[in-house]
Amino acid sequence: MLILKKKTASLLAECIKEKFGEGLLSSDEIFTMLEYPPDTSMGDIALPCFRLSRTLRRSPVQIAEILAENVSCDEFSSVSALNGYLNFKVNHTAFASRVVGDVERLGDKYGSPMNGVGKKVVLDYSSPNVAKPFHIGHLGTTVIGHSLKLLHEFAGYDCFGINYLGDWGTQFGKLIVAYKLWGDKETIEKGGVDELVKLYVRINNEIKREEEESLLKDPDGKKSSPLADESRREFTALEHGDEKNLELWRWFVSVSLEEYQKTYKQLGIEFDSYKGESFYTDKMPAQVQKLRDMGLLEIDDGASIVNLDKWNMPVCLILKRDGSTLYPTRDIAAAVYRKNEYKFDKAIYVTSAQQSLHFAQWFKVVELMGYEWHDELVHVPYGTVSVNGMKLATRTGNVVLLKDLFAEAIERVAEITKEKHPDPKECLEIAEKVGVGAVVFYYLSNNRMRDINFMMEDALSFDGNTGPYVQYTYARTCSVLEKADVKGEMTDAELSDVEFELAKCLSVFPERINAALADYEPSIVTRYILDLAAAFNRFYHECKIVGCEDEKLRSSRIALTRAANQVLRTALHLICMQSPEKI
C-alpha cells in the first residue's frame, strides 16, 4: 500500500503541475496528505483537497473534480471526486497479487523496515528485585520491553537485552539476618523465592515491632531496632566482601533468578545480560569524581546534588548525607559502562511512568557531564497497573504473582482444550501457549501510557478481541493450508471484496510496524493483529478455500491464506506470542 501511495502521489504531483502550474506541490508533500477513507465503498486511497484550495486557488470540490478527470493508471479501477475528496479505487486482482507476492518473496522479513542494520540497541527491561515477589506489576516492563526488543531486531538492529536485577542494597542485610535467625537451607531450596519473601516480610515486621516498642519505652527518643542495626552491619560486611555473606547473597540471587527464568521461559524471553545493580557499585566513584571535577556537584544539607533549576526540575541527588550512593548515581554509572562496553546507538529503558522525572533528571545530568551520547538515551514509560480496580499493594495482599497468573490462565484454557485434544501432553502444550498468550495479548492491547486495570475475567477470557481469538485464527490458517491440495499462487481470477480487504490488510503491515517502532508502542502491532484476524475470518466464512471449485480462484485463495498465515506468525512473534498450529 505504501508503494501505491507513493506512486499515487507522484502521479498527482505531475497532474497538478500540468493543470495548475509548475512547482506548486511536490510529490512528497502530496504523499503526506494521502489517507485511507473511513469506508471502503468510497475508495482505498483518498486525497482531501481542502488544503490545496489556497495554493491552487480553486474550491476543493473543483480541484477534486479536475484531478479525477485527469488522473488515471492501470492500478486503479476508478478515480472519483466526492465532496472535495479525490478517491482512488484499487484494482483488486492486480493489487492482491502484488501484496501476496511481496509476502511470499520476503517471508518472515515481510514488513521489516530494515532501517536498523548496522546499529546497536541495548534495552533495559523487566529488572525484578531479587528476593521480592515477581508480580503482575512487572508484566508491563517485561512484555513491553521484550516486544520492543523483537521489533528492533525485526528492523535489523543488533539488540542487547539487559535484566538490570535489583540485586543490591540494605534489603540483603535484612535477608541475611533473617536467614541466620529463622532460615533453613532445605526449605528455601524447595520453596524458592516464596520462602525468601517470607523471611523478608518477617524481618520487616519484626523491625517495625521493635521500633514501636522503642517508642513506647521512650516516646521522645528516636525509634530504634536492634534487628535493623544488625541488618545494616551485615550489609556493610557484604559490601566489604565478607566471604560468608557474599556466598549467601549469591545464593539468594541464584534462587530468585532460577524462578524468574521459569516465567521468562513461558514468555519466550531470554536476556543477554543479567548484570544487576551490584555490578555497578565499583563504577560509581569515577562518575561522582567527574561530576565533582566539573563543578556540577553542590553540597546541600550535607548531600551532594546537581542543581537542575534551569531546566525546571528538582535537584538530582547523587550522594546521601552519609556519602552513600543513590539510584541516579548507579544509573549514570551503568549508562557510561554500557556505552563503552556495548557501543550502543540507542539505549532504551522500559519502566513505569512513576519514574519519568527520575529519568529526565539523570539524562540531563549525563548531558551536563558532556557525554555527547545523552540523546541516545530513551525512557519508555508505561501506566500503572491495578488489579480488579484495586491498586497493587503487598500490605493488603492485593498482589498477583506472575507465575500464579499464568498458571491460572493455563488451567482455564486447558479446560476447553482437553475436549478437542484428549492427549494430555498435547493439551498442556497448547494450553500453555494460549494461556500465557491471553495474558500477554490483553496487556499489550492497551496504549502503554494508559493506566491499566487488570480485570482478571477479561484477561482470561477467550471471546472477542483476545489472544485466544487471534491464535485460533492462526491455527485455522494452518489447518486450511494443511488441507490444501496445491501450493497456491495468485492468478488472474476476479477477487471479491472480502478477499481484497484481506490483501489490503496484509499490505498495511509495514506501515504499522513503522508506527510501532516510532512510538515505542507494541499495542499498534496488537491492534493490527486483530484487524488481520478479523479480515481473515470474514474471508474464511464467505469464501470456500480448499473446497473452491474454480481452480484459479482456489489457487489465489490458498495463496492469500498462506500470506495471512505468514504475517500473523510474524506479528504474533513481535508481541511475545506463540503461534500454535493447532488449538
Add this chain to the structure above:
RNA sequence: GCCUGCAUAGUUAAAUGGAUAUAAUAACCCCCUCCUAAGGGGUAGUUACAGGUUCGAUUCCUGUUGCGGGUGCCA
C-alpha cells in the same frame, strides 16, 4: 503549590487535524449435512465541561472539573 499523565457506548478499548467516531464485551436475534462455532452476521448504545485556532477538532492551544503519578537523602 509546582511538574506530569489520563478522561470516548453500561464496561474495556480504537481513531497520521478529515467524510456517517470504530471494535470488543454485556443484552436481544440469526448461521454448524459446510475447510476448527475459541468463528461469522444483524439490532441497540458514545467524544467530561467552557472557550480558542482551522474550510474542518476525539485529535492542536488555554482554562475548569475528575482520577492517577512525581516533587531531595527508596528504587
